[in-house]
Each structure stands twice: as structure tokens, then as C-alpha cells.
Amino acid sequence: MLKGVHLTLMIGPVVPVPVPEAVLNALQSVQVNIGGDSKTPSGFELKFSLSNKGPLQTLFLLTGGSLPPIMRVILVVTLNGLPEVLIDGVITQQKTQPGQDPGQSVLTLTGVDLTAVMGLIDLDGVPYPAMPPEARVALILAKYAWLGIVPMVIPSLLSDVPIPTQEIPRQQGHDLDYINDLADKAGYVFYLNPGPVPGMSTAYWGPEIRVGVPQPALNLDMDAARNVETLSFTFDADHKAMPIVYVQNPETKIPIPIPIPDISPLSPPLGLFPPIPKQFPQLKDTAKLSPVQAILTGLVVAARSSDAVTGTGTLDVLRYGRLLKARQLVGVRGVGPAYDGLYYVKSVTHTIKVGEYKQNFTLVRNGLVSTFQQVPA
Structure with a gap:
């Protein structure tokens, strides 16, 4: 690998262990996708060069092409002495194809983060009496402590606790589907953040936070x-x-229309001039909901359309000096007054090959011109 970059690969059923040196030497490339849509889990792709007569063929394909239910993979990158867990997931598919050289083949392992385990068992119909959404999520995530998953559940600002004599919420579908559905209704996101040490992950269920200390600026x-x-x-x-949204008056049964702006204390505007709304969708089905649920539904729709500026690019990790992390802020300089400023890193793709470590990234914010006079370096 590159000077100053050390890659650690751990594979195993449930509890992964460091792979032998022969396996690591056969590794051709690594690709890890982090972030993006909240319903799209992070994923990885590993490519190995195998000799058709070598022992690695037996090591990888001993099971006849099948894998244990949970074949776990952990990737750790140490950059300038600082370790960073890139992904903690499970293998979902393996593929073998002929290589460019005679007698060689390429084994490709693909997988997703540990959210894949949350979609294995259908628990449809499990009741949650008198429990707000955040309590239901915390109870569901408690089942996955054996995988090192630590829940971080943020209560909703507009919590709606169902009264058991009127309604008892029941789970619909798999754990992952139900958690994502509760996040949508609350205007929240759900994802797994690997680390801070191998074998641990943080399950975040809460608002998309766009505040904090920005990462070193991207300079062009x-x-x-x-x-x-x-x-x-x-x-x-x-x-x-x-x-x-429409809120129904319980006495007159007349629905009252209420426009919902894009406001959130945890997502302040990063652009000084956001675009003027040109679409005004009418959510008439919200009249059947409580006022709290109706407002939350409107906030979700407004938040999904708030990002008017999108930036895409590529950087060399060694030149940048550190890893660009998804779901955090980063500064941009040297593009011009309209696009300079702070951005939210929506997604990052790590691509690691022999002698190369690059990141493709996607940045978003709500408008043009920075709200800060000077972009922090």
C-alpha cells in the first residue's frame, strides 16, 4: 500500500479476525461507499487475485460457493498513525471470474454494513403499547448488542405517545424497515457509524445534524x-x-391548510440565498393524522427538497492529509463567491489500490453564497 497508509482486513463468522498475510497480499482493490440516502446502507467491494492452483482458492471457496449466514468484514485504515474504521459489515455476495493472466482468477466479495442483519427476520405484528417512536427504536436496537451495536436515539421534538386504550402500535415488516419507517415519519435519519474501535458501531436515529466543527477545507x-x-x-x-398540510378541526370537521417551511435548529442555512419555492404540494392525507404527525410529515417533505446546490469531486487522500468523512461539514475555497463556503458531506466513496487512495464525494447545501465571511482552512 501507500507510504503512511496501513490497511487492516478482518473476516470471520460473527467475530472477525485479521486475515493471513497471504490473503492481504492477494487483495487488489477496496471500495467502500458511505452515506447517501438514509435508506441506502453503506457497502463495500473487495477484489482478490487468486491462483487457480493456490491455497487461497480452497480458503475462500471451501464451502462450495456458499457463505455462513453472517460472514463479517471489518476494514480499518491507519493514516499517519491514526486508525479509522471504514466499514463493519457482512458479505452478501461473492463472484469469481477469470483474470487477465493465465491461471489466475479474480474473486469479488461485496456486502453492506450491519443493517443487513436487521433485515433477516420478519417480526411483523410485535406490539409496542404506550411507547413513542424513540422508545420503540431503542428496544429494537437492543437486540443487536451482541454485534457491538450501540444505539444513539434522539427523542423527537414533537413526540406523539399513543394511548393504549385508543391505539397500540405494531411493528410492520423487518426491524430495519420499521426503524426506517419511524425515521421517515419523524423527519429523522437512521444509519450505522462504524467505530470508534473495530467490532463496535453506533446506530444513530435522529435528525440530520448539519452543525459542528468543519473538516479542513477543500481547495480548488x-x-x-x-x-x-x-x-x-x-x-x-x-x-x-x-x-x-391539512389539520382537521375536531369540532367543525373542516380541514385547515398550513404551509410548512424548511426550518430546523439542527440544520441551519449554509447558503445566504436559497431558491424561492416553486412547488407547493398539498398533503391532503394529513387531515387524518394528529396535528403533531401532520406537521412532522410536512417537515419531512420540506427537508427533502432543501438542498439546491450539489457538488461532486475527487481528492487524493495523501494530498488532503486525512480522510474526508461523510455526514459532517467541510469548507470549500477557490471556487468563487457563489459556491465558496461550508457544505454538508452527503456521501463519500473510498477507493484503495496498490499505490493509490482516492475519495469521491458529494456535497450539498441549501443555497448560493456563503453565510460566513471567511471559510475556515
Whole structure:
């Protein structure tokens, strides 16, 4: 691998262990996708070069192409002495194809993070009497402590506790589907964040937080200070929407329309000039819900259309000096007044090969022109 970069690969059923040196030497490339849509789990792809007569063929394919129900994979990258867990997941598919050299083949292992385990068993119909959504999520996640998953559940600002004599919530589908459904209704996100040590993950269920200390800035067209290879932006002024929810008056039975703006204390505006809403979807089904549920539904629709500026680019990790992390803020400099400023890192893809470590990233924010006079370096 690269100077200053050390890769640790751990594979095993349930409890992974470091692979032998022969397996690590056969590793050709690593790709890890983190972030993106909250319903899309993080994933990985490992490619190995195998000799058709070598012992690794027996090691990987001894089971006749099948895998244990939970074949766990942990990838740890140590950059300049600082370890970082890239992914903690399970293998979902393996594929073998002929290589470029005679007598060689390429084994490709693909998988997703530990959310795949949450979709194995259908627990449809499990009751949760007098439990708000956050309590239901915490109870569901408690079952996965044996995998090192630690729940981080943030209570909703507008909590709606069902009264058992009127309603008893019941689970619908697998654990993962039900958790994501509860997150959608609360305007929250759900994802697993691997680390801080191998074998542990944090299950975050809460609002998409866009505040905090930003990562070192991405610099473009700044001569020696440039640390990105490519970076481009698009501005979509027609995507912005202001939903209109309906709350029914219990006495007159008349639905009252209420426009819902895109507001959130944990997601302050990063752009000084957001686009004017051009779409006003009417959510008439919200009249059947309680006022709290109706407002939450409107906030979800408004938040999904708030990101008008999208940036995509590529950087070399060694030139950047550290790993760019998803779901955090980062500064951008050298692009121009319209696009300089702070952005939310929506997703990051790690690509590791012999002598190369690059990251593809996607940045988003709500408008043009930075809200800060100076972008922190």
C-alpha cells in the first residue's frame, strides 16, 4: 500500500479476525461507499487475485460457493498513525471470474454494513403499547448488542405517545424497515457509524445534524494549497418545495391548510440565498393524522427538497492529509463567491489500490453564497 497508509482486513463468522498475510497480499482493490440516502446502507467491494492452483482458492471457496449466514468484514485504515474504521459489515455476495493472466482468477466479495442483519427476520405484528417512536427504536436496537451495536436515539421534538386504550402500535415488516419507517415519519435519519474501535458501531436515529466543527477545507485553484483533483457544482432552483398540510378541526370537521417551511435548529442555512419555492404540494392525507404527525410529515417533505446546490469531486487522500468523512461539514475555497463556503458531506466513496487512495464525494447545501465571511482552512 501507500507510504503512511496501513490497511487492516478482518473476516470471520460473527467475530472477525485479521486475515493471513497471504490473503492481504492477494487483495487488489477496496471500495467502500458511505452515506447517501438514509435508506441506502453503506457497502463495500473487495477484489482478490487468486491462483487457480493456490491455497487461497480452497480458503475462500471451501464451502462450495456458499457463505455462513453472517460472514463479517471489518476494514480499518491507519493514516499517519491514526486508525479509522471504514466499514463493519457482512458479505452478501461473492463472484469469481477469470483474470487477465493465465491461471489466475479474480474473486469479488461485496456486502453492506450491519443493517443487513436487521433485515433477516420478519417480526411483523410485535406490539409496542404506550411507547413513542424513540422508545420503540431503542428496544429494537437492543437486540443487536451482541454485534457491538450501540444505539444513539434522539427523542423527537414533537413526540406523539399513543394511548393504549385508543391505539397500540405494531411493528410492520423487518426491524430495519420499521426503524426506517419511524425515521421517515419523524423527519429523522437512521444509519450505522462504524467505530470508534473495530467490532463496535453506533446506530444513530435522529435528525440530520448539519452543525459542528468543519473538516479542513477543500481547495480548488489555489496553486500549492490545492488539495482536490476535481470539483464541480450544480444549482437546481426548481427542486425547492413548500408543502401544505391539512389539520382537521375536531369540532367543525373542516380541514385547515398550513404551509410548512424548511426550518430546523439542527440544520441551519449554509447558503445566504436559497431558491424561492416553486412547488407547493398539498398533503391532503394529513387531515387524518394528529396535528403533531401532520406537521412532522410536512417537515419531512420540506427537508427533502432543501438542498439546491450539489457538488461532486475527487481528492487524493495523501494530498488532503486525512480522510474526508461523510455526514459532517467541510469548507470549500477557490471556487468563487457563489459556491465558496461550508457544505454538508452527503456521501463519500473510498477507493484503495496498490499505490493509490482516492475519495469521491458529494456535497450539498441549501443555497448560493456563503453565510460566513471567511471559510475556515
